[in-house]
Amino acid sequence: MIRSLLSPLVHLFYPHCCELCGTDLSRTDELLCMTCQDTLPATNFHLYTNNPVSGIFSGRLPVTQATAAYYYSQASGLQRLIHRFKYRQRKDIALWLGKQMGHMLQESAWAATVDAIVPVPLNPRKEKERGYNQAAVLAAGIASVLNRPVLPQALVRSQYTSSQTRKNRISRWENVQTVFSADSCVNGRHVLLIDDVITTGATTEACGHSLLEAGAGVSICCLAYAYR
Template identity: 70%
Template sequence: MFTSLLSPLVHLFYPHCCEVCGTDLPQTEELLCLRCMQALPATNFHRHANNPVALIFNGRALVQQATAAYYYSQSSGLQQLIHQFKYRQRPDIANWLGKQMGYMLKESTWLSTIDCIVPVPLFPRKEKLRGYNQATLLANGIAHVTQLPVQPKALSRQQFTSTQTKKGRTGRWQNVADAFQANDTSICNRHLLLVDDVITTGATTEACCNALLQAGAQVSVCCLAFSYS
């Protein structure tokens, strides 16, 4: 009873606001108001085998399934959320978005074939500077919903690579072609779900997939957002 009386006072001095529009949130809503939540541009790619993300890997890497939860859109507030967890020390946002990815994946017909989740790694120095790997946080959110294990050390980034943002398709591929290495022999003959935040040309994801495939694994891909640019 004391807790129920205290809750409105805590809410008064520490308001619980939507991370996108700033609207005051009721206690039943976690990070986004209902309107901003509904505005997130879901792709529904997990329901369709030949979706635009899956087509990226045709002839490039033997990927079993591929999906992205949302379209990368500024107007929906998704870009703002991604910026918050990548550059503003908001790991809670990444974990929450990972849970939304998990709920979507549970609607797919192929999640039951996955053995474990592998996040795309950061270079150790970059991860130390940021304090966490955002792909691992997304993977942990997915794991919370799906109950699949996460293997954050199955893959490592051997080379520091400059940002992909301003590079063209060829430049992106050359930047990461030999940057990743599979470390865990237990992944052989297992079906892995590779997780990352944003996929554009697929160069980084392809390099990760090839490293895991060379280690004898099967690979599917799930990214938070798909960017056409």
């Protein structure tokens, strides 16, 4: 009763607003209002074995399943959310989006076979500059829903690489093909590899090969698919 009486007063001085449209959120909404949540461009790829993300790795990387939660589109608010958690220290946004990914994965039978969650690592220098690894925060959100352990040290990025943003597919692959190594802790486990945005899949593919060489079975889940 006390909480219900105090809540409106606290809300007055510490407004809880939608991250995208700025409207006042209800007590049950965490980051976005329901209208803005509904505008996020969900792919539903997790429900289909053959989808555009799994097609990226066909003939390149033997995966159990590959998916992305949303389409990466400049016309949607997702781009703004990604920019804020990558460049404005908004870990809370990445954690919330990770939870949404986890709820989507719960709808898939294959997700029940996942033993552990592995984020794509950042080079330590870049992680220090940013303050955290956004893929690890997404992984933490997913893990809180799926109740699976996160293995942040399962993959190590041993070299600092230049940005992939303006590179073509071949250049992206050459930029990352030798920079990852996997720990033996993944041996015999079905791991879910997590990254933020997938375009050509070069970074994810390099990580996947390292995990396979260490004895893991690999599935992939990215936050967003940047289709071309």
